[in-house]
Amino acid sequence: MAVYRIAIGSPREATHPAAIRGACAEFFSMLIFVFAGQGSGMAYSKLTNNGPATPDGLIVASLSHAFGLFVAVSIGANISGGHVNPAVTFGAFIGGSITLLRSILYWIAQLLGSVVACYLLSFATGGMETSAFSLSSGVSVWNALIFEIVMTFGLVYTVYATAIDPKRGDVGVVAPIAIGCVVGANILVGGAFDGASMNPAVSFGPALVSSSWTHHWVYWAGPFIGSATAAIVYDNIFICDNVHEPLVNSDF
Template sequence: MAIRNIAIGNTQEVYHPGALKAALAEFISTFIFVFAGQGSGMAYGKLSEDGKSTPAGLISAAIAHAFALFVAVSVGANISGGHVNPAVTFGAFIGGNITLFRGILYWIAQLLGSTLACVLLRFCTGGLATGTFGLTGISAAQALVLEIVMTFGLVYTVYATAIDPKKGSLGTIAPIAIGFIVGANILVGGAFDGASMNPAVSFGPALVSWSWTHQWVYWVGPLIGGAIAAIVYDVFFITNSHEQLPTTESY
């Protein structure tokens, strides 16, 4: 069962060159993803008055995020696993596929990558505000459930295409499958709560703009959704031949 696979690891991982390289890869991948995703929204808003609130703006956001995540996952996959998302990292931890200490390194790197992307976007665009996440026509409870469901779909896709040891050749399409589910979910939830599915994606803009309204929704929802997906997939679909955590020497 998933919970029994959880591993804490040890403090040596924090300083091991392999773990630090993986964290750097997460930082760069998250930076690439947020810079492209946020930047496309800012550019669309500049080119069209109130453009981000239109159907065309929603489609543009979905396509940009799908493409950017495909690339971000691809470039980090062979180094860190290409999580690019604290909820994915948390789901991997719940399933016993990453230790707590390595996961914390990933979280720090992901949050820093998102923040730097937003800072540079603000500078490069002459001070344009980054797009913070907010609720439109729904309550915080409804947004919480929406984030749980969307992130469940995302992390379930990650498990099926990237983590499952039986994935075989399916692993080659993991980045595009992950990008596609995020793009599709943006089309579902973008008009209601921005469709974050990723605490790092909502954290960077919130920090740079210092706007924290309903920020907890974009943490609690994705983490719960990621954990549920990990438990469901691990319990029902991963066999006893589940891959073990790498030893300290392999980091």
């Protein structure tokens, strides 16, 4: 990894219009994504009278998150880079595509977007609970940690290959659908074990609204470790010292 590309950023970046617009884009993209993803799960629970988890429910979760993320990334791509995930933002920071100060703005916006989406869902559904992520029976925290690391590695590796790599060419056009698809596929793999978050903000909103924090650290540590690993691997093997195209245009 080229350490010289990692940047803290200027203090005035926090109030620059471009940074504020980027943070706002991340807020709305996250709100749309979480509302669709969490909302589909709540709708499924209502239709089944809170019945037990089934393969059908897993497929519904996979599709709703894949479609929702495809849209959320697409609408934010030209403004913020369409991260819609603190782990993706962290991976972009590790690769030098975004400054630390702008990353912090994005993290705040992403967490707020998730929380607002969960409160809106609770209100709109007449008080139904937004379910916090949890481990299934027989799944240890270390099992879940490995799941989150590997799944987030796949997600951020896909982001690098389709959206960050300056050699991506025309493949960048399909970046949002590729990113949505890998998340949907990973939910089919890990959903039955730990819920397959891959996104600390997606885990944070439901946990805050439902006041359920059991094993919550797994949904932060796993995605951040997986993201950093993917960023370092892709940057060193495939990008190396080639000139980077910034993920987010910046004047700083």
